[in-house]
Amino acid sequence: MNDDQTINLLWGIGALVLVVSALTARRVSFGMLVRSFLGWAAVAAIAWVAVVHRYEIESAFIAATERMGLAEQTTDGETVRIRQAPDGHFYASVTLDGTPLRMMVDSGATITAISAETAANAEIDTDDSRFPVMLTTANGTIAAKRGNVDRVTLGAITTHDLGVVVSPAFGDVNVLGMNFLSRLASWRVEGGTLILVPPPPNPSAI
Incomplete structure (x- = not known):
């Protein structure tokens, strides 16, 4: 001891x-x-x-709210709709390499950013051989490591090999950025709802 x-x-x-x-x-x-x-x-x-078992509990809660029609996120065919939260942001239920979590969708973020805890839970490796990325945030400039997520799933939308940045400075905030949104056929906000439309089925396109 x-x-x-x-x-x-x-x-x-x-x-x-x-x-x-x-x-x-x-x-x-x-x-x-x-x-x-x-x-x-x-x-x-x-x-x-x-x-x-917090991730399993969160997944079960999301599934239950969807069945009752109370979910912030719903899927209609292949189109995903996310209701605006009271704080004005849009939060998506996402899985990174099979690990479920809640991510804020931010078109102002160039690249998807995840916390160090999220990277550890999803077993996402970072490239320590490359120089860190310097990012300007509301709290100043921070250094972040580069990484890649093999599989990202948001409702009926799935994409592969998505670049991310990882830093303890993000705290518990995870942000889905433009490098994800730019892979979609379209995305827009209508009446307080974020609408995400996946590209046509094509293995080489997503």
């Missing part, structure tokens, strides 16, 4: 002792103590499951 693990164990034991002492001082019965412990253990277990 390393030093960090030892410290964490001591903190845990100390916290448990404090809780038990507080309950004892209030003359709480042993049965109540056990029930309280089991209750907190159940809460911790649910939180752990939610974190580990």
